[in-house]
Amino acid sequence: MTNQTYGNMGKILRIDLTTGSTKTEDATPYYKEWLGGRCLSHHLLFKEVDVAKTDPLSPQNMILISTGVLGGTTFPSSGRTHATFLSPHNTSGWGDSNCGGHFGPSMKRCGYDMLIITGKSPKPVVIQMENDSVKLSPAQDLWGKGCNDTQAELLNKNGEEAKILCIGPAGENLITFANVRTEQTNSMGRCGLGAVFGSKNLKAIVAKGTKPVKLFKPKEFYKLSLELRNTFMDPDYGMVHSLTYKLMSTGGVPAVTNLIAQTGMTPIRNWQRCGIDPKFDKLVTYWFEKWGTRRESCFSCPVHCHASYAVTQGKYPTRGGGPEYETTTAFGHKCDVTDEKVVLKLNTMCNDYGLDTVETGALFSTLMELREKNIIDKKFTDDVDLVFGNGDAMVELMPKIVFKKGCGKKLVLGPYRLARTLGEKAMESVYHQKGMCATGVETRSTIGSMLQFAVSPRGSHHLSGLPTAEWVNVPALGLHVTGHKEAGDIRSYHPEGKAKLVQYYENLFFMSDSLGVCKFNFGHLGYFHDKPEHLEYMYDMVLKGIYYASGIKYSKEELFAIFEKSNQIERATITMRGIRRKDDQPNHKCLTQSCPGDHPAGPVPLPPIDSKKYNKILDAYYKVRGWDKKTGIPKQDHLKELGLVDVARKLKKAIA
Structure with a gap:
């Protein structure tokens, strides 16, 4: 491990619940190639788990909980925590879930950028981290209790400054749409992480950290954080x-x-x-x-x-x-x-x-x-x-x-x-x-959103890459990010425009999940989406923030190359588990029924998705992703061009 790590803490904590053993690993070799957070989690899950065959509720499944280089700092909205795992709920088996609150920063201040959990405890257990101290405590007295009482008792035991991830009876009973809770308002809600916790007899994780996050250029970082905070709150921006x-x-x-x-x-x-x-x-x-x-x-x-x-x-x-x-x-x-x-x-x-x-x-x-x-x-x-x-x-x-x-x-x-x-x-x-029902999005409303929901690796989910430039109805941004003005038209079926728009936002959404910041504020909602220069300002601030925090320089192109590789790992995994082009088609309602309603933009009622036009977009999307047109399986040559030689090898073996 290097003598000094900035921004990140430099360590991964591994816990085997079967044996109760813990060990730390040097995280610093991963930063430049995999950034951290979600991107690094994808790399490690694919590398260490038989993603083609592992039962999500078996001890062999792995839970990777992470923050990022900006997490737990003064950078605005840097309180996110990300989890990657194999999902028991959807038909693809891919699990990503993310929450706000304070757990990620507290875990980081214990000295860890990532927590990797494997195995299954013989009895219900709580993982307790307090700076360098890590122990497993019995949780039989908490088993069966709701999330409110669980958190209350753990706070009473560990102090109000402790931060907690926990499950309730739904996770204990292995309900595949159980979530993981933290505080009153935050959930790792989708893909059934609560059931994966329950399958491992893991009731809760407590993090109580006080270690400082050392910054490479602290004065510049604080100045940038203040500017960005003020920009968020600017009524005239x-x-x-x-x-x-x-x-x-x-x-x-x-x-x-x-x-x-x-x-x-x-x-x-x-x-x-x-x-x-x-x-x-x-x-x-x-x-x-x-x-x-x-x-x-x-x-x-x-x-x-x-x-x-x-x-x-x-x-x-x-x-x-x-x-x-x-x-x-x-x-x-x-x-x-x-x-x-x-x-x-x-x-x-x-x-x-x-x-x-x-x-x-x-x-x-x-x-x-x-x-x-x-x-x-x-x-x-x-x-x-x-x-x-x-x-x-x-x-x-x-x-x-x-x-x-x-x-x-x-x-x-x-x-x-x-x-x-x-x-x-x-x-x-x-x-x-x-196999996973949609979030609060009517996908017949905007064609790019339909594509994104259909190809999402974890099922119907807007946080896999909902194309913001389209649904906020700013065509200039669609042109800016794809080169096609039709990309920003909510009703356009322009193949290349919509394909590149969805690819762009899917990749962009890796950014926040890998840095430990909020997706709402950096790409998903209307922030920085009035004009192209605002979007580029956002990237400029993020890139400077990473450098001032860590001393590691990235270009925007380098970041998006990492995000592209991470997306390919998702796709390789789900195709190894049987997902094909037929699974990227809109659902029955979208294809066969119109949808009436009152709204000022777009047709009333919304017409069904035009299958022929949609599949031309899907062809174009597969092309920009480097996937086989007939099957949706990533092409071997493309994976190797991206440096994903091991991914290509495992994929080829799994589908042979």
């Missing part, structure tokens, strides 16, 4: 940028609902309708005015998009943190529930049980549509009247799912696997890609 800050800082992510819905992107009633509907206004902003107690922020973030709430009236008094846009749309818009008090109760329940609100909401909305179509009846849900608009039914059914009681033994399969047991007609109601 640009209409899209400044409106995004105003909405998020006052109402959180739900406040941008109607902004997102301008093109029809917000789904309603299990994706049967879309756009803006005033009846959901309480879920957009009024809920915080009525029940919010304070705004909250992740580590070093000027946006404070999180909140705490306390509902003191009605049949569901409750307290909690959040909710996110994904939760308000999942339980509200998609299930046609307008009572914000019910949605807040469901949010609190999911957070305590440790359930992904997106997939849980999609399960309920799918069942509501199946009931509407008479594919299932009231008896299917133990005589609970699960119809659109009945939030009380969801409150009643959720414990049955978590504890696998009564109809919960079936519902625990999740929407995709459950519908498969009911036949093809039932599958037509599941709005999914690769």
